Amino acid sequence: MTHGIEMKRMLVVAAAAGAALCASASAYAAKSWGVTNEEIARFDAKVVDIACELGGDCPANCGDGKRQLGLLTDDGKLILVSKNATAFTGAAEELVDFCNKQVTADGLWTENRGVRFFAIQFVREVGGEWRAANRFTKKWSARTGIEESKAGNWFRHDLRIKEVFDQKGLLGLGAEADKKFLESRQ
Amino acid sequence: MKLKQFTRAIFCAALIMSAATGTASAAGERMQLKGELIDTWCYVSQIMGGSDFIVGSAHHACAVWCAAGGIPVGLLAEDGTIYMVMRVGKDSTSVANPGVLGSMSHVVTVNGTVHKRDGINYLFVDEIVADAGITKLTHETVGVIPPFAVPQQ
Ligand SMILES: [Cu+2]
Numbered sequence: 001m002t003h004g005i006e007m008k009r010m011l012v013v014a015a016a017a018g019a020a021l022c023a024s025a026s027a028y029a030a031k032s033w034g035v036t037n038e039e040i041a042r043f044d045a046k047v048v049d050i051a052c053e054l055g056g057d058c059p060a061n062c063g064d065g066k067r068q069l070g071l072l073t074d075d076g077k078l079i080l081v082s083k084n085a086t087a088f089t090g091a092a093e094e095l096v097d098f099c100n101k102q103v104t105a106d107g108l109w110t111e112n113r114g115v116r117f118f119a120i121q122f123v124r125e126v127g128g129e130w131r132a133a134n135r136f137t138k139k140w141s142a143r144t145g146i147e148e149s150k151a152g153n154w155f156r157h158d159l160r161i162k163e164v165f166d167q168k169g170l171l172g173l174g175a176e177a178d179k180k181f182l183e184s185r186q
Numbered sequence: 187m188k189l190k191q192f193t194r195a196i197f198c199a200a201l202i203m204s205a206a207t208g209t210a211s212a213a214g215e216r217m218q219l220k221g222e223l224i225d226t227w228c229y230v231s232q233i234m235g236g237s238d239f240i241v242g243s244a245h246h247a248c249a250v251w252c253a254a255g256g257i258p259v260g261l262l263a264e265d266g267t268i269y270m271v272m273r274v275g276k277d278s279t280s281v282a283n284p285g286v287l288g289s290m291s292h293v294v295t296v297n298g299t300v301h302k303r304d305g306i307n308y309l310f311v312d313e314i315v316a317d318a319g320i321t322k323l324t325h326e327t328v329g330v331i332p333p334f335a336v337p338q339q
Contacts, residue, residue, distance in 0.1 A: 035231035051272050051280065054301045054308055055214070059278075068258050068272060068280040078304050080270065082258050083227050088248070090227075090256030092281045110231040115268050116305055117230065117258075136255070155251040164250050164288050170336065172246035172291050172320045181325060182336070 028130035030107045030121040037111040041118070044126055045071035045079065045105060047098040053078060062099035065139075069095040071105055071118070081105075083119035084133040088155050091120050094133040102126045107133070214299035214310070221263040222293050222322070223286060225252035226270065229260065234331050242291055242322025247335035249290040256281040261296065261309055269300060269309035293318040 030040045050070045052058035062069055069092050071079040081091040095103075106122040120133045137151035140158075150157045169178040222241055227233070228248060229240045239245070241262065253259050258280070261269040272280045295316040301308045330336050 033231075033233060035233050050308065051278060051310070054272075054303060055310070057278060063278070063281075065256075066279045066281050068270070078306075080258065080306050082230075086255075088251040088255040088257070090252075090258065090281060092256050112230045112232060113237055113266065113268060114305075115226065115230045115260075117226075119227075119231075155255065158254055160282070160284065160287055161250055161254050164290075165247070167288065168246075170247045170330065171243040171325050172250075173243055173323075177243075181330075185329070185336075 028106060028122045028124075028132075033108065033119070035108065035110040035119070037109070037116075039109040039111075040107075041109055042104060042106040043071075043073065044102060045073045046102050047095045047100060048072045048078070049099070050078070050080065062096055063092075065092050065096045068092060069099075071095075071103070080117040081107075081120050082117040084136055085121045086134045086136045086154075087152070089136040091133065093136045093139050094120060094123060097135075098123065098125060106130075214301045216297075217300050218295065218297050218315075219261055219263050219269060219300075219309070220293065220295040220316075221261040221269070223249075223271070223290050224260045224262045224268075225249040225257060225290070226260040226268065227252055227257045229262070230268070235328075239324050239328045239331055242324035243320050243326075244324035244328050244331050246291040246320065247330060248332060250287060251335075253287055253290050254282050259283070259286050259290070261294070267307065269307045271311060272308050273310045275311065275313060289314075289317060291320045291322075293321045 032038060032040065048070050049058060049062040050068050053070065053072065069081060071081060081095060084091045084094045104124050104126055105120050107118055107120040109116060109118055122130050123133050124130045137154055140154045141148045141151040146157050155161060169175050171177050171181060224241060225245065225248060228245065229237050234240060259271045261271060263269065274283055274285050277283060277285060294314050296311045296314050298309050298311040
């Protein structure tokens with residue numbers, strides 16, 4: 001796959017995600033992101049702490065956002081929710097507010113290489129108000145003290161990420177490898 | 187008498203605890219696994235292109251972003267099986283675990299317990315026994331994915 005096509009695809013995806021967020025005030029329905037074996041879905045399930053569900057290790061409030069959360073359906077199926085509606089972020093911050101509660105989840109499935117998991121775009125407590133699954137950025141801003149105007153690009157300002165890149169470089173192979181790579185592109 | 191009660195309480199607590207651990211380990215399987223610590227969202231969804239290049243140095247930057255953002259970190263075993271990392275050592279943080287951020291894209295060998303549930307392998311890592319670093323130099327073939335991870339000069 002060429003970079004041109006990748007870039008185009010990224011833009012389509014970004015536009016789709018943006019459109020989903022903009023439309024959120026009126027239409028709480030998942031949009032296509034063009035992911036592999038995509039399937040748009042809405043269903044009711046209980047928000048659970050996966051480690052608790054599997055092994056009985058159950059801290060208060062589903063781990064307060066520090067644990068991967070899942071959706072447990074009425075027929076006992078455990079669904080891993082891997083993604084929310086902001087860039088490069090998971091779903092724990094979106095679901096933790098509904099710990100052990102019954103919610104309606106709206107989003108899409110993707111399946112590939114033996115894994116099928118769910119990306120959540122909208123969520124509400126059953127019978128409650130819809131919200132877009134985009135709380136991550138606000139919470140990140142509150143947690144880090146970095147202003148909200150930067151939160152859309154949180155990954156460019158996050159100090160934990162900066163620390164890794166400072167130590168290992170962008171490629172993860174050290175500063176010398178980065179230098180060589182950047183020079184080769186000119 | 188008091189001592190006896192105390193002893194009995196300790197004994198019962200130990201019994202309950204061993205029963206609890208017994209249940210947990212009965213559901214899981216002890217394994218040693220070797221594989222790359224990957225960003226499962228980009229790898230599975232192929233939102234940025236084919237999975238084969240969502241590994242190694244090409245995707246290191248994005249893998250760190252996604253791990254810090256709380257996307258499940260996976261261990262991509264040599265046979266292609268994906269294991270979701272739910273714990274590392276005593277730290278049960280599975281969202282942006284600080285102990286994993288610096289090891290993204292590395293090929294590691296771990297001892298742990300695997301719970302299979304509804305098609306997903308959940309891996310509770312007891313210890314990382316070896317770290318071979320980044321072994322796939324995918325950036326040499328495809329550059330950085332996504333390209334905008336490279337800072338503009
Ligand atoms: Cu990624």
